[in-house]
Amino acid sequence: MRIAFDDALSVMREKLVEHGTSPEKAGMVAYEMARNSLEGTYTHGINRFARLVRGIDSGIVIPGAEPTLISSFGAIERYDGNLGFGITNALFAMDRAMAKASEHGIGMAGLVNTNHWMRAATYGYHAVEKGYAAICFTNTIPNMPTWGAVDSRLGNNPFVMAFPRKDGRHMVFDSAMTQFSYGALEVARLAGERMSVAAGFDKDGLLSDDPAAVLETRRMIPAGFWKGSALSFLLDIFASCITLGRCVADISRLEGDEHGVSQLFFAIDYGKMVDEEEAYRTAERAIAFLKESKKADGAGEIVYPGERMMRARERNLREGIPVDDGVWNEILSL
Amino acid sequence: MRIAFDDALSVMREKLVEHGTSPEKAGMVAYEMARNSLEGTYTHGINRFARLVRGIDSGIVIPGAEPTLISSFGAIERYDGNLGFGITNALFAMDRAMAKASEHGIGMAGLVNTNHWMRAATYGYHAVEKGYAAICFTNTIPNMPTWGAVDSRLGNNPFVMAFPRKDGRHMVFDSAMTQFSYGALEVARLAGERMSVAAGFDKDGLLSDDPAAVLETRRMIPAGFWKGSALSFLLDIFASCITLGRCVADISRLEGDEHGVSQLFFAIDYGKMVDEEEAYRTAERAIAFLKESKKADGAGEIVYPGERMMRARERNLREGIPVDDGVWNEILSL
Numbered sequence: 001m002r003i004a005f006d007d008a009l010s011v012m013r014e015k016l017v018e019h020g021t022s023p024e025k026a027g028m029v030a031y032e033m034a035r036n037s038l039e040g041t042y043t044h045g046i047n048r049f050a051r052l053v054r055g056i057d058s059g060i061v062i063p064g065a066e067p068t069l070i071s072s073f074g075a076i077e078r079y080d081g082n083l084g085f086g087i088t089n090a091l092f093a094m095d096r097a098m099a100k101a102s103e104h105g106i107g108m109a110g111l112v113n114t115n116h117w118m119r120a121a122t123y124g125y126h127a128v129e130k131g132y133a134a135i136c137f138t139n140t141i142p143n144m145p146t147w148g149a150v151d152s153r154l155g156n157n158p159f160v161m162a163f164p165r166k167d168g169r170h171m172v173f174d175s176a177m178t179q180f181s182y183g184a185l186e187v188a189r190l191a192g193e194r195m196s197v198a199a200g201f202d203k204d205g206l207l208s209d210d211p212a213a214v215l216e217t218r219r220m221i222p223a224g225f226w227k228g229s230a231l232s233f234l235l236d237i238f239a240s241c242i243t244l245g246r247c248v249a250d251i252s253r254l255e256g257d258e259h260g261v262s263q264l265f266f267a268i269d270y271g272k273m274v275d276e277e278e279a280y281r282t283a284e285r286a287i288a289f290l291k292e293s294k295k296a297d298g299a300g301e302i303v304y305p306g307e308r309m310m311r312a313r314e315r316n317l318r319e320g321i322p323v324d325d326g327v328w329n330e331i332l333s334l
Numbered sequence: 335m336r337i338a339f340d341d342a343l344s345v346m347r348e349k350l351v352e353h354g355t356s357p358e359k360a361g362m363v364a365y366e367m368a369r370n371s372l373e374g375t376y377t378h379g380i381n382r383f384a385r386l387v388r389g390i391d392s393g394i395v396i397p398g399a400e401p402t403l404i405s406s407f408g409a410i411e412r413y414d415g416n417l418g419f420g421i422t423n424a425l426f427a428m429d430r431a432m433a434k435a436s437e438h439g440i441g442m443a444g445l446v447n448t449n450h451w452m453r454a455a456t457y458g459y460h461a462v463e464k465g466y467a468a469i470c471f472t473n474t475i476p477n478m479p480t481w482g483a484v485d486s487r488l489g490n491n492p493f494v495m496a497f498p499r500k501d502g503r504h505m506v507f508d509s510a511m512t513q514f515s516y517g518a519l520e521v522a523r524l525a526g527e528r529m530s531v532a533a534g535f536d537k538d539g540l541l542s543d544d545p546a547a548v549l550e551t552r553r554m555i556p557a558g559f560w561k562g563s564a565l566s567f568l569l570d571i572f573a574s575c576i577t578l579g580r581c582v583a584d585i586s587r588l589e590g591d592e593h594g595v596s597q598l599f600f601a602i603d604y605g606k607m608v609d610e611e612e613a614y615r616t617a618e619r620a621i622a623f624l625k626e627s628k629k630a631d632g633a634g635e636i637v638y639p640g641e642r643m644m645r646a647r648e649r650n651l652r653e654g655i656p657v658d659d660g661v662w663n664e665i666l667s668l
Binding site: 043071072073074075076077078103105106108127133145146148149150151153154161162163171172175179196197201205207222223224225227229230231233234235236237238240241242243244247248249251252266268269270272273274275278279280282283285286288289290292293294295296297298299300301302304319 | 394410440441467479480483484495513530535558559562577586602607612616619620634639
């Protein structure tokens with residue numbers, strides 16, 4: 001079925017209020033989750049909403065919790081998320097990074113003891129829509145083996161870099177450190193399809209593009225093999241050591257669904273130092289050069305990071321958001 | 335042959351002085367280039383020195399040039415590198431980011447119109463050795479096709495994240511956005527070896543681990559395929575739009591060897607906000623958890639980013655730096 005954005009938003013808002021969330025906060029969370037689906041990140045939108053509500057019911061997500069300042073110095077601050085909603089905590093932290101950036105040119109906010117922020121790109125868009133450049137990342141439960149290992153001791157630690165465009169069609173890089181998500185493997189397995197490149201190792205220790213084989217071993221490969229493995233580790237070190245939050249190792253010792261993660265948010269108010277119009281023109285030269293690339297045989301359109309999201313958004317605004325009947329019925333019954 | 339670090343340093347310093355560099359600056363450049371080889375980054379150390387001197391002789395590198403401030407606001411600054419040495423310009427910029435971080439908690443310095451900084455990790459080490467966390471990156475000439483394209487319109491844009499350890503065995507991620515460097519492909523081709531994973535596409539458009547086949551097409555693959563491609567683009571956008579320096583597209587229009595690139599340096603004085611001892615302990619928990627990984631059959635030791643460098647350093651300090659006779663004789667004849 002397809003559901004209009006406004007309908008998805010209002011049903012999810014109502015369910016959150018029924019489960020103890022203030023109307024204002026319920027509206028923020030439901031808006032971002034509906035937007036994630038609208039913009040094509042189905043795994044972290046409507047499809048994940050029932051799991052979020054179960055998190056509230058099990059006490060992992062505390063709807064009334066607000067972030068509290070732990071310590072700060074100049075342009076850097078760190079907050080305890082007090083296990084509130086991952087989405088509202090992360091929006092708050094990026095707001096703080098932007099406030100500090102307005103004052104100092106650059107600002108950083110750390111967030112400890114928070115919950116899954118759903119789509120990483122959300123916080124990049126939050127900043128670029130206000131004219132800041134932004135970087136942010138989170139750590140996670142261990143879900144990826146380091147290069148050369150068989151057991152998962154790294155997080156996939158999603159990482160975002162975002163820069164605004166004048167026309168609002170912003171440039172946003174949003175990537176977990178695994179080559180594919182477990183969600184993507186499940187979808188391909190159900191459809192009987194292979195992945196476009198190797199997704200992990202099979203039980204014989206060979207690289208494989210068969211999603212079933214990789215789901216069996218859970219030996220996902222890091223994007224770029226040793227490269228994504230090493231970057232994931234440093235993202236965890238930054239997210240936990242600069243904030244004194246939990247590192248992936250610490251998160252692995254908590255019981256229940258993923259919670260208590262650590263995050264960092266950076267905003268740059270570059271317009272305080274350079275002519276914003278000139279920065280926009282530089283970006284347009286870079287995009288034009290990229291898009292003049294000669295396509296490989298059989299390849300799709302050459303896109304810049306963020307462009308595909310806008311295609312999904314336009315289509316889903318027009319036609320409604322595709323939602324599995326079972327997923328929607330589960331939400332209605334919560 | 336093998337050459338002692340001190341001998342490599344003094345020969346390179348002398349050659350730089352003969353080619354118009356002040357003794358102080360020649361010492362800084364020669365020290366870092368000798369250290370790059372000492373620590374196992376052979377491609378950006380002694381092996382590249384003759385090319386650097388040719389860059390001076392052709393006017394691309396101006397030995398007497400110093401960085402000059404263009405504009406600043408609070409904790410952010412940007413400098414014109416005036417085509418001075420990439421190494422001394424970048425050390426200066428990271429020093430400025432650290433000075434700003436001491437004052438504001440975080441600092442950022444942009445550098446435009448500068449030269450190749452050689453080993454990216456140099457600037458990470460420069461910061462962590464003084465107790466800061468650091469991020470830095472540079473753009474480059476176009477040397478990597480974007481995902482789905484055959485011609486190179488992205489840089490490999492090396493990216494660094496570095497965090498200190500108490501015992502000095504620091505954690506440093508240093509990675510270009512291609513899965514392999516051209517240098518690594520050349521070495522494997524001469525040795526008649528295959529790459530450990532696919533390095534690019536062959537002339538039939540198929541993924542290939544044959545270095546000769548990829549050197550022929552020059553269709554290198556980004557690390558993580560579409561992921562490294564997208565990250566490379568955002569690194570270029572940040573490096574050029576925040577500084578108003580050249581983007582990869584602009585660099586492609588300059589004649590001669592790569593020059594005039596743009597770079598960004600971030601330093602975080604996190605000790606101003608959190609207990610440094612507690613941050614060190616968090617990092618040790620993360621490293622211990624990683625190193626307890628169960629190794630895959632046939633895999634080497636599980637290492638954290640930066641560990642392998644120290645092995646090379648210890649061995650080369652003891653035995654001397656391996657250098658090709660032809661490379662060394664060319665340097666002596668400069």
